[in-house]
Amino acid sequence: MSAAQYRQAGVVLTDRRFVVPLDHDAPDGERIELYAREAVATGRENDELPWLLYLQGGPGFGANRFSGKQAWLGRALQDYRVLLLDQRGTGASTPANRQTLPLRGDAHAQAAYLGHFRADSIVRDCELVRRELTGGAPWTVLGQSFGGFCAVRYLSSAPEGLDAALITGGLPSLDAHADDVYRAAYPRIERKVRAHYARYPMDVERAREIAAYVLEHEPVLPNGYRLTLEAFQSLGIWLGASDGSDRLHHLLEDAFVPSPAGRVLSDAFQEQAAAALSYAGHPLYALVHEAIYAQGGRATDWAAERVRAEFPQFDGEKSLASGAALLFTGETVHPWQFDTDPALRPLRDTAHLLASRTDWEPLYDPARLAANEVPVAAAVYHDDMYVDTGHAVATARAVRGLRPWVTNEFEHDGLRASGPRVLDRLLGMVRGEV
Structure with missing residues (x-):
């Protein structure tokens, strides 16, 4: 020492x-x-x-x-x-x-x-x-x-x-297996998003506008992060904190600026989104997050991603097509993050191996x-x-x-x-x- x-x-x-x-x-x-x-x-x-x-x-x-x-x-x-x-x-x-x-x-x-x-x-x-x-x-x-x-x-x-x-x-x-954890989580996440929209009703349309732009253009943020629709939705992780709803509202309210190419996502929005989405400062969170629930000889197998499919209301493209409010997501880790985030991209194969591991000891x-x-x-x-x-x-x-x-x-x-x-x-x- x-x-x-x-x-x-x-x-x-x-x-x-x-x-x-x-x-x-x-x-x-x-x-x-x-x-x-x-x-x-x-x-x-x-x-x-x-x-x-x-x-x-x-x-x-x-x-x-x-x-x-x-x-x-x-x-x-x-x-x-x-x-x-x-x-x-x-x-x-x-x-x-x-x-x-x-x-x-x-x-x-x-x-x-x-x-x-x-x-x-x-x-x-x-x-x-x-x-x-x-x-x-x-x-x-x-x-x-x-x-x-x-x-x-x-x-x-x-x-x-x-x-x-x-x-x-x-x-x-x-x-509980990781599947059980996320099966319980998605309804809670939805409640938090609905509460956010009740507090800031103007954010319903703002979130849809940003989501539509992201889906069409898939911009690359200043740190190299590829902003997909799913990545934009994951900003809902803020909603679990005391000031998270306010932070999300402030991010959404000034998202666009005019430019010679038309309305684009502002540099300020992109910089804040990049900081919020990047795992550069805490990559272990993404790598072992689901492993903290792993016990009993079962692989986690990207539980949050698989279980999300049981909750179709979180499908952003379908929400945009139907006119429904876009649902943000929460504290979940997905395989696509190892493609969108340059800090995680080199660790993609490692993450897949951890997700497939079955010999975890009881905790x-x-x-x-x-x-x-x-x-x-x-x-x-x-x-x-x-x-x-x-x-x-x-x-x-x-x-x-x-x-x-x-x-x-x-x-x-x-x-x-x-x-x-x-x-x-x-x-x-x-x-x-x-």
Whole structure:
């Protein structure tokens, strides 16, 4: 472990690096590096404080890069020394992307490598880091979204490492196949789109106009992304966030400008769409997203794409032809994205191999969860676009002692939008104060 220390307003930060096995079942084999940022309140650097480990959502995103005591961090620093971990393959932790993965070899070698990037490996990383940092003392984990999936895996495989678990928008189904996840998701996505149009009725026609233009011209965005109709629809992923409907409306309202060639999509629209659609900064999200649901000897086989066919109302071309409102889509990954996105295109064969893999190990241990003794509190966001409420509530019932807080006050990003309030409530729940 190496460390470098510096300061921001009210916070002392320490960069930490750890070396862990790529394959924890082969501890003498290849090693990879993990990066994490330790945060402690100014003036408390030398205090004996309990640790809180933060696991970011995703998969495929590094931990938040806060400035000072932003969002929930200020509340956490009142009680804890916080570790913001870049999960393996993300941020500064031995990145996995189109630039680095070819170092592994061909697509088969890359897919085998990425098989070690699910919640089971992440939790084993955390256990090695914990023993190095805390001297063996258990710590509290805060898991947002996919970080909550990792927390449930933690409770299944290494509960002795946990003093408490706090989960926000991240209680996974313990046994659902990816097909079940998306079969539950598309109706939720439709509800979010209908709610958006109820709030911004002018966007019905605006979305249709943009969709018709995209279908006819299929423009190439400034970063090389090929904007297809399906890609345009996927901007609906924003609708799962607290400000997502507003962001989508602002994008749609000024989409066109006049030009010598007639009305065209503005540079401003294209730049924003390119930033929203590109996976350049988080390719692991696309590569292993469906694999986070893979268990029980079944391939995911592009579940979101196959299940979408069961919901014909999402067919953009048919909506344009019939005069119906265009439905956006949500948190789904599709094979066509490995053609439209230049950051993913070189990884197309690797993605297909991961989608066809069948030998995934189970992620959760229902018997161990049913006997759980770790205090757990979970914020379950009612009608969360990204995580099914029904699945989350069923899992809450299956984990002994888990206290759920089911609320419609927040979208999936409640921890970001109202972090101090959400974290304070969860801490009070695990401590028996509320």
